[in-house]
Amino acid sequence: MEQSELVLAHCIGCGCDDHHSCDTDAGKCTWIVVDWELNVGVCSACKAALVAWKQGARSAAAVQASRQQEQPPLG
Numbered sequence: 001m002e003q004s005e006l007v008l009a010h011c012i013g014c015g016c017d018d019h020h021s022c023d024t025d026a027g028k029c030t031w032i033v034v035d036w037e038l039n040v041g042v043c044s045a046c047k048a049a050l051v052a053w054k055q056g057a058r059s060a061a062a063v064q065a066s067r068q069q070e071q072p073p074l075g
């Protein structure tokens with residue numbers, strides 16, 4: 001196993017990290033919020049995920065679950 005000196009956070013919306021930032025209209029994405037204990041965050045390209053983050057989501061799966069709850073019922 002390789003040991004990395006720098007601990008990277010990754011975005012729960014798109015999975016990007018400090019070494020793989022995504023492109024936004026304003027250039028490379030930046031962190032809107034990061035939890036450095038869990039090493040997860042929401043980047044500026046994933047403002048939609050910020051809603052889930054504020055609801056306590058700290059993983060991609062939690063974001064997806066939150067989005068499903070937001071969808072209107074069928075019919």
Ligand SMILES: [Zn+2]
Binds near residue numbers: 015
């Ligand atoms: Zn993102």
Ligand SMILES: [Zn+2]
Binds near residue numbers: 014016020021029044
């Ligand atoms: Zn990003």
